Amino acid sequence: MTRIKTLKTRDLCASAKKGGCGECQTACKTSVANQKCEN
Amino acid sequence: MVHQYKLNGFNIVLDSCSGAIHVVDDVAYDIIAMFKTATPDEIVSAIMAKYGSRPDVNEAEIRECMHDVRELEMTGQLWMPDTFAPMAGTLKERAGDVVKALCLHVAHTCNLTCAYCFASQGKYHGERALMSFETGKRALDYLVEHSGARRNLEVDFFGGEPLMNWDVVKRLVAYARSIEKEKGKNFRFTLTTNGMLIDDDVIGFCNREMSNVVLSLDGRKEIHDRLRVDASGRGSYDRIVPKFQKLVEARGGRNYYMRGTFTHANPDFFADVMHMADLGFTELSMEPVVCAPDDPAALTPEDIVVVKGEYERLAVEMLKRRREGRPITFYHYMLDLEEGPCIYKRISGCGSGTEYMAVTPWGDLYPCHQFVGEEKWKLGDIWQGVTNSALREEFRACNAYARPECNDCWARLWCSGGCAANAMHATGSIRGVYGPGCELFKKRIECAIMMKAAEDAEQD
Numbered sequence: 258m259t260r261i262k263t264l265k266t267r268d269l270c271a272s273a274k275k276g277g278c279g280e281c282q283t284a285c286k287t288s289v290a291n292q293k294c295e296n
Numbered sequence: 297m298v299h300q301y302k303l304n305g306f307n308i309v310l311d312s313c314s315g316a317i318h319v320v321d322d323v324a325y326d327i328i329a330m331f332k333t334a335t336p337d338e339i340v341s342a343i344m345a346k347y348g349s350r351p352d353v354n355e356a357e358i359r360e361c362m363h364d365v366r367e368l369e370m371t372g373q374l375w376m377p378d379t380f381a382p383m384a385g386t387l388k389e390r391a392g393d394v395v396k397a398l399c400l401h402v403a404h405t406c407n408l409t410c411a412y413c414f415a416s417q418g419k420y421h422g423e424r425a426l427m428s429f430e431t432g433k434r435a436l437d438y439l440v441e442h443s444g445a446r447r448n449l450e451v452d453f454f455g456g457e458p459l460m461n462w463d464v465v466k467r468l469v470a471y472a473r474s475i476e477k478e479k480g481k482n483f484r485f486t487l488t489t490n491g492m493l494i495d496d497d498v499i500g501f502c503n504r505e506m507s508n509v510v511l512s513l514d515g516r517k518e519i520h521d522r523l524r525v526d527a528s529g530r531g532s533y534d535r536i537v538p539k540f541q542k543l544v545e546a547r548g549g550r551n552y553y554m555r556g557t558f559t560h561a562n563p564d565f566f567a568d569v570m571h572m573a574d575l576g577f578t579e580l581s582m583e584p585v586v587c588a589p590d591d592p593a594a595l596t597p598e599d600i601v602v603v604k605g606e607y608e609r610l611a612v613e614m615l616k617r618r619r620e621g622r623p624i625t626f627y628h629y630m631l632d633l634e635e636g637p638c639i640y641k642r643i644s645g646c647g648s649g650t651e652y653m654a655v656t657p658w659g660d661l662y663p664c665h666q667f668v669g670e671e672k673w674k675l676g677d678i679w680q681g682v683t684n685s686a687l688r689e690e691f692r693a694c695n696a697y698a699r700p701e702c703n704d705c706w707a708r709l710w711c712s713g714g715c716a717a718n719a720m721h722a723t724g725s726i727r728g729v730y731g732p733g734c735e736l737f738k739k740r741i742e743c744a745i746m747m748k749a750a751e752d753a754e755q756d
Contacts, residue, residue, distance in 0.1 A: 260324035260361050263373065264752055266633045269315040269642070269709070270372065273383065276638025280448050283397040283652045289645060289712040290741065291630045292637045295448065 267294075298375055299706035300329060303746040304612055306753075310745065312706045313380065316373040317633065319749045323347055324361050328374070331365055380709070384643050384697035391651060393682070395442040397450040399654040399665045400435055400468070402427040403461040407492050408532055411523045412559055412585050412593045414721075418456030420669030425657035426461045431678070432468040435655045438678040440479050452486045454654075454665055459493035469505050486510065488555070490524070491536035499543045507551060511540050514556040515568020515582070522561060523593075541576060552579050553627060559585040560592065563599035566606040570613070573624050581627035584736060586666070586721055600732050604739045611743035615750050629744040637712075642696065645712040649675065649691025663691050666717035691716065694726055701729045707738045 278296040297312040307325040309318040320328065323343055330339050340358050347353040368374040404425040406418030418424075436451070443449055451472070453465050465487070472483045487502060488510040502509050513536065514520040521531025544552055554577045558565035565582050572580055584603065585593050595603065610626060617623055646652065649663030656668055659678045667673035676683040696702070696713040714733065722730035 260321045261364055261368070262319045262752070263368070264317040264319065264633060264748060266315045266317055267636055267638075269313065269639045270376075270379075272638035273380070273640070277386075277640035279391055279394070279396065279446060279651070281637060281641060283450055283647055289637055289641060290710045290744075291627060292641065293632050294635050294638060294641075296638070 297378070297704075297706050298328065300325060301742055303608065303742055304615075304750065306746050306749045308742075308745060308749055309374070310706060311374050311376055312709055313378045314372050314374075314376040315709070316368075316376075317745060317748070318368070318373075319752070323353060323358065324365070327358070327361055328365055331362070332375070336362060380639055380643060381697050383640065384695045385693060386640070392444070393442060393650075393688075394444040394446060395439055395651055395653060396446045396448070397452075397647070397652040398435060398439050399452045399454050399652070400427065400432060401455060401654060401656050401665065401668060402432065402453050402458045402464055402468075403456040404657050405460055406455060406457040406490070407460065408457070408490050408524055408526055410490075410525070412557065412587060412591075414586050414666060415456065415669070420656075422669060427464060427655075427657040429464050429467050431655075431657065431659045432464055433471055434659065435678045436468060436472050436475075438681070440475065440481060442681070443481065447480065447482050448484060449481050450484045450486070452488060454488050457490055457492070458487060459489050459498060462493070462498065466501060469501075473505075484508075488512070490532065491539050492526075492532060494536075494539040494543055499546050502543065503547050509543070509547070509552045510555045510581075511543070511552060512556070513537070513540060513554050513572060513577075514558070515562070515565065516571045519562045519568055523559070537575060544577060549578060553581045554579065556580075556582040557585050558582055558603070560595055560599055563595060563602040564606060565603070566609045566613070569610055569624075569626065573617075578624045579627075580624055584733070586718055588721065595732065597732070600735060603736060607736070607739045607743050611747050615747060618751075619754070628740045629747055631744045631748060633748055639709070642709045642712050644695050646715070648716050649688055649694070663687070664717055666721070690726065698727055699729055705734070707734070707741055710741045711737050 280295040281292050299310045301308055307320045307322065309320055309328055326343060327339055330342060339362060340355055343358045404419050409417045439449055458465055469485055476483050484507040485505055486508040487506050490512045514524060517533045520533045524532050526532060554572050556568055562568060569580055569582055584595055587594050614624060614626060652664060653675060654662045654665040654668050655678060661675040661677055661682060662668045662673055663675060674684065675687055682688050694713060694716055696708050698713060702708050716726040718733055719728040719730050720726050722728065
């Protein structure tokens with residue numbers, strides 16, 4: 258039986274190859290995980 | 297590094313470095329917890345002793361589950377080694393001196409005198425001042441000149457109260473729009489306001505030009521009016537709520553955030569979030585106060601315990617409301633697991649002091665809005681650019697790997713090193729570690745991921 262369900266998530270290692278464009282946005286004004294990629 | 301926790305009936309296992317998230321049953325949860333410290337036979341014995349009375353638990357099942365765990369490890373989804381440390385700082389180094397976002401302090405004055413204001417009632421420990429159009433125009437030119445190949449540029453109109461310099465705001469937006477096509481840029485404007493001066497002109501203009509508006513409301517009337525008062529000491533709640541409701545309705549209920557602050561007076565902030573929802577607002581953000589630990593508004597260790605419980609209550613309530621077809625959003629629970637930030641962004645943090653800076657009414661540059669007012673944090677100005685390069689390098693080196701205290705923290709690639717200003721206010725150093733802030737951050741991430749697990753379970 259399946260006791261482990263893995264959610265779909267962005268592969269951080271793969272993002273090292275294509276990430277880093279810097280186009281993503283810099284709500285709260287006083288406190289990154291909540292951003293969306295805009296590459 | 298693996299982090300395991302149980303929340304709202306879900307057993308969740310996070311693999312820090314791969315970003316993998318696993319939702320598991322009790323047996324798998326315990327197997328993973330023992331996997332690195334016990335032999336397979338010891339694991340079988342322990343699981344049988346604890347769960348052997350369950351019909352679906354026997355030695356073969358346990359060994360099959362151990363095989364699945366080993367597979368996840370082999371495929372880099374559990375106990376993934378941290379190979380990112382050498383990258384720390386490379387995004388900022390690669391970006392050079394590119395600037396992509398400015399916080400324009402168009403007004404160092406305010407029509408409220410909120411007791412907890414980090415900006416000392418909008419004056420930032422200085423004199424009242426309004427930004428001239430010429431200074432604002434130069435700031436926009438500075439941004440374009442230093443933006444390199446970046447297309448998306450962000451400008452937040454901030455204060456004090458930016459609506460006290462509204463004509464300049466409108467002229468600056470018009471100027472930016474007049475040059476963006478020629479320069480190949482896309483300006484995204486935001487406005488942060490206390491709402492006192494909102495009128496039909498503000499609403500119409502914001503809905504045409506502002507990609508987001510941040511509206512300051514602390515929740516319940518008695519909470520809001522305790523601290524958010526005018527010069528005569530009168531609370532502002534009754535005057536601003538109808539204006540906010542009108543603005544939000546005119547925006548179609550989108551692209552705004554109600555932004556509240558909770559303090560020692562209301563660590564039970566769940567009631568304030570619900571109050572805002574009852575007023576018809578659905579896009580909500582509620583933040584702990586930023587102040588010195590000896591400030592009367594500062595959260596105490598006892599408050600932190602209450603706040604963590606409130607975060608859990610809020611997550612459960614949001615799931616319930618979503619099922620009932622009346623959802624609300626909470627900024628820190630907005631995670632996009634598949635299209636979220638890349639590893640470079642996760643390591644490098646918010647960009648304050650490098651790609652993001654604040655501009656005072658007279659054109660000085662600071663690392664972000666929370667550093668304005670203290671000369672030692674001044675980076676330069678919009679005519680000569682950054683002249684305090686040592687300070688900029690200090691901020692450039694501020695990343696998720698900058699603090700030895702974080703080496704054993706599972707949340708490092710979620711918090712990205714945290715907020716430099718919060719660290720400075722709490723510890724005196726931008727590389728300080730503000731323990732209570734870390735606790736609250738980790739609780740928020742645990743809640744947000746639990747909500748994703750719940751949404752996934754409902755879809756199955």
